[in-house]
């Protein structure tokens with residue numbers, strides 16, 4: 303008689319749960335279906351996807367308007383809004399896909415990194431859901447999901463270089479597999495989206511007739527179109543540090559000083575729209591783009607020197623909320639053209655947070671049979687969680703000098 307251990311027994315019952323069940327009235331045939339849930343920051347998102355990456359139904363509730371009104375994200379407010387919306391958002395995604403909970407193969411949910419109170423709502427909801435319906439659970443790393451979204455849209459194989467820029471993150475990594483990343487650089491202080499949001503707030507862009515519904519980054523991109531990026535010269539951060547890390551706090555300080563100076567010159571109080579707001583937006587966006595482009599250029603050279611990318615069709619993926627910015631995309635296009643890489647950016651709706659990217663990450667894990675848990679396993683959320691193996695010290699030690707490239711970014 304063979305002795306079956308407890309863990310073998312659990313593995314078998316997980317295998318049984320992961321088998322394809324034909325979905326009766328749904329849009330899918332016999333493909334395993336994943337429900338993805340995202341609540342790491344200020345978007346409550348859910349989506350149902352089949353194993354081929356087809357989106358069967360999705361729903362997204364953005365808290366942007368409330369946070370704009372409050373002058374930033376207040377974690378307890380974000381938590382309350384997730385609580386109020388998660389049930390409806392998940393139900394909407396299921397209804398739109400015509401899939402019942404019983405027909406799902408697994409539930410994938412963001413559990414790290416992010417705002418503790420926001421992550422907690424999605425995790426608690428998901429754990430209750432998987433236990434009630436006896437479904438496997440796939441805990442998702444939010445940045446892994448941003449990095450992999452592109453594979454839902456393009457036939458892209460590993461390895462590839464990825465620049466992820468959002469309200470909470472700024473990082474360069476080599477994606478070598480679904481759960482295998484080499485971290486080349488990360489932000490030392492704040493993320494570029496956070497900087498743009500804070501500058502927009504300091505400029506009171508909510509009072510601008512074209513900007514009151516836009517995120518800080520969107521508002522700055524819009525105003526920069528009619529601005530002179532050369533009128534105010536900001537120093538590009540970390541010019542003397544030959545690594546792939548980022549820093550935006552010093553730049554924000556330079557911008558704040560300029561705003562104060564202009565307020566004094568124009569004789570207006572803080573909170574008044576300045577007449578030179580377009581030029582400040584253009585100079586801000588330009589300096590952020592230059593900083594991102596230079597660090598990415600060095601990352602490409604490091605990858606080439608260490609054979610980290612394939613010789614055929616090496617690719618840079620740009621994603622995360624700030625990647626929706628067309629000016630930043632153009633800056634990175636100059637780098638990829640100069641270094642012989644292909645640039646891939648998901649469309650804006652997949653760059654910002656959503657449930658689809660989490661469902662897709664669930665599909666990627668399901669295909670590999672990797673990182674899938676039985677419904678009864680307790681999972682904790684992690685507000686801080688680095689992506690992959692950090693080799694930023696090696697990158698710094700390589701001290702790669704950049705050849706000069708004319709970064710003439712078309713407006």
Ligand code: KG4
Nearest residue numbers: 468469470495517519520623624627654655
């Ligand atoms: O990825 P995301 O939706 O949430 C986080 O994980 O942070 O990114 C949101 C960030 C915000 O800071 C927002 O200002 C920025 O992305 N953003 C932009 C643009 N659209 C959104 N930044 C620059 N240009 C844009 N068009």
Ligand code: ZN
Nearest residue numbers: 468623654655
């Ligand atoms: Zn994000």
